[in-house]
């Protein structure tokens with residue numbers, strides 16, 4: 001914990017030194033319903049919960065030239081669950097992103113490259129660790145009403161501690177995962193005040209499924225560890241999977257600085273060994289820019 | 291009366307008489323009310339009066355106007371000017387803007403700057419010039435370059451006064467960024483009296499106000 005705190009202070013210090021003005025840029029609040037939090041296949045293992053998340057972002061932008069912009073941001077967020085409080089999490093993320101515009105004006109295509117590192121502290125420390133992301137996004141505005149995005153991302157999670165092995169010769173580092181994804185997204189104004197967002201992503205890589213002892217999952221898994229966050233006799237399995245991810249949301253633009261959104265996400269994951277799970281998420285959120 | 295227009299050797303009684311005559315001749319005005327098709331007052335409508343007899347030397351004036359930038363927005367949203375006007379684009383934000391226009395009536399670019407750009411921009415061709423900022427995609431404003439020196443803009447109450455205008459017949463038309471249809475279709479012939487005011491009312495069909503959103507949305511690009 002003290003080591004983590006030192007890292008956080010170091011990150012914050014680096015940011016403060018490089019920023020022309022330390023600002024609260026954006027704040028958000030999100031209520032999230034997840035009907036399959038454990039990412040489980042069987043009815044007996046499927047369990048949902050409600051979470052409340054708050055975030056605050058501070059950033060500094062540097063216009064490097066007519067077409068290039070560098071942005072450094074610090075994103076502090078906290079998530080609290082109603083039932084599975086072991087998943088309560090505080091996170092501090094530092095992101096550097098570079099945006100290049102191919103031409104002049106609002107309709108010129110733009111390429112954004114970003115790298116981020118986050119320190120994530122969970123109430124149940126087994127998940128506590130570092131999260132890294134690399135992302136490339138190409139966006140193009142077609143009209144004042146319509147914007148299209150294409151993105152590719154890689155993410156990696158490294159937990160601080162490896163759990164004791166449940167089975168000899170089988171790794172227990174279930175919370176060390178990585179995956180990549182390809183996504184498309186469209187943002188469209190359906191009226192001057194309402195914006196609809198539709199997106200699809202395909203993810204390839206590790207997923208974590210928490211279930212009671214389960215032979216097919218055991219056979220398909222790369223790592224196993226006890227996962228008391230979801231209760232006694234529960235085990236977390238790391239599986240390699242292909243995940244289809246569909247998102248649809250509607251935002252009400254309250255004014256130039258704030259929006260309220262209601263979003264739905266459907267996740268359909270197919271892992272090796274014929275394992276499959278589905279999850280439905282609903283998000284209600286409020287975002288404000290300062 | 292601007293001092294530069296005063297004949298140099300006119301004696302004061304003659305000068306006074308000339309002033310009175312000029313005032314009397316320019317006393318006519320048009321009080322305009324602009325409303326949207328739903329009956330609501332419409333702000334930022336441009337009203338232009340073109341004398342049918344000619345004589346209004348558009349472009350002969352050397353006007354100066356200002357299109358400001360505050361809190362990452364252009365101010366005003368609509369700036370009516372007459373042909374030949376020079377417009378300053380001061381940036382009062384602490385970050386840089388990059389103003390541009392692709393409009394045929396005036397293509398130009400003011401690359402990244404803070405404060406006052408070196409020179410104003412002169413608008414020599416009548417028409418509508420759409421302004422944008424290359425850094426802040428939501429920033430938008432319109433410079434309406436009128437082919438007449440007689441123009442005005444409606445306020446929040448939809449009201450505007452055109453004048454004082456020399457008496458005579460005018461073609462008066464109205465333009466708005468959301469106008470649905472041709473500006474020429476709004477034209478009317480109005481006879482401006484030598485004294486007093488004439489009232490005129492327009493009700494305009496409007497397109498929905500779709501603008502690039504500035505508010506943040508979940509998963510947005512954050513720029």
Ligand SMILES: [Cu+2]
Pocket residue numbers: 362386387388423424425426429
């Ligand atoms: Cu700008």
